[in-house]
Amino acid sequence: MTDRRTGGGLDRAFLARFAREAGRPGSVVTWLNHWSLLHADPPALSQMQLIGFDGTLLQAVLTRHGHRFGRSSADLVLPIILDEVLAPGDPVALIGAAPGVAADTAARRLGGRPTMAFDGYGELxxxxxxxxxxxxxxxxxxxxxxxxxxxxxxxxxxxxxxxxAAVTTAGGWIDQLGRAEQYFPDWVHRLRMGWAWRILHEPHRLLGRYTVEALQFVAASSVLVKQLEGIGPFNELGIDRR
Structure with a gap:
């Protein structure tokens, strides 16, 4: 695989630790931002072993409620799992994205390791x-x-x-990997402008997520934080139920 930098200003040691935990055999891991928490399936979410947090808005709200944790996301952690936690010949399966994306472009970017892919439609x-x-x-x-x-x-x-197996969710990462080895430039991560970068590149799909639904999240934030607090204990990784 080629260069998979994590971006300036991020805690590389923390991300490596998160990757080791997420890549452990038998782990089930997901990440949340304000939008995914709004649309979560609470019973399924409550069964995740490890939940990391991405997204400036959600992190700010959780911090205001007294929770302290490091910043992580699928696009920052998965490359480290693939490059540093897994052995070169370890097989990987991808589930999701539009027909052909995971099996074609995304799978080819995984460095030649054994790969199986299923799209998020009929193949799922x-x-x-x-x-x-x-x-x-x-x-x-x-x-x-x-x-x-x-x-x-x-x-x-x-x-x-x-x-x-280690199982992680990835949101839109498979689609992003199909477009580029590193979808977000380093400066985007450094300045925490991922939301703006995504709106610029996917305006029809994402503009409402960062405007109308951001306001909906703020209005419901107290209830949603209590929901998260009921799932399991917070630590420096996020919510850790292991």
């Missing part, structure tokens, strides 16, 4: 009906990049099928 339905192709492949890591709520439910299904 077929996989849920019969997971034998995935279980036979026996991946060391399964990356599930679907919508909020759905990706946690699918991650839990995968964990049942493959209890010794």
């Amino acid at each position: 339905s077929a996989l849920q009906a019969d997971p034998s192709s995935l279980t036979g492949f026996n991946p060391r890591l399964v990356i599930v990049g679907l919508g909020a709520g759905l990706q946690e439910r699918v991650a839990l299904q995968v964990h049942e099928w493959l209890p010794d």
Whole structure:
């Protein structure tokens, strides 16, 4: 794999630690921002072993409620898992994205390691009906990049099928990987402008997420924080139920 820098101003040691924990066999990990918390499936979310937090708005609200943790996200942690936690020959499965994206461009960017991919449409339905192709492949890591709520439910299904695999959600990371090895430039991470970068590149899909739905999140934030507090203890990684 080529250069996978984490971006200036980020705590590289913390991200490496998060990657080691998320890449452990049997782990089930997800990340939240304000939008994914608004659209979460609470029962599925409550079964995640480790929950990291990304997104300036959600982090600010949680900090105001007295919670302290490091910043992480799928696009920052997954490259470290792939490059430094997994062995070069460890197989990886991708679940999500539009037809052809995971199997074609994204899989080719994983450095030639054994890869199996299922899109988030008909192939996902077929996989849920019969997971034998995935279980036979026996991946060391399964990356599930679907919508909020759905990706946690699918991650839990995968964990049942493959209890010794590491399973992480990824949001839109598979689509992003299909576009570029490093979707966000370093300066975007350094200045915490990922929301602006995404609006610029995906305005029709994301403008409402960072305007109308951001206001909806603020209005519901007290209830949502209590929901998170009920899931499990906070530590420097996020919510850690292991």
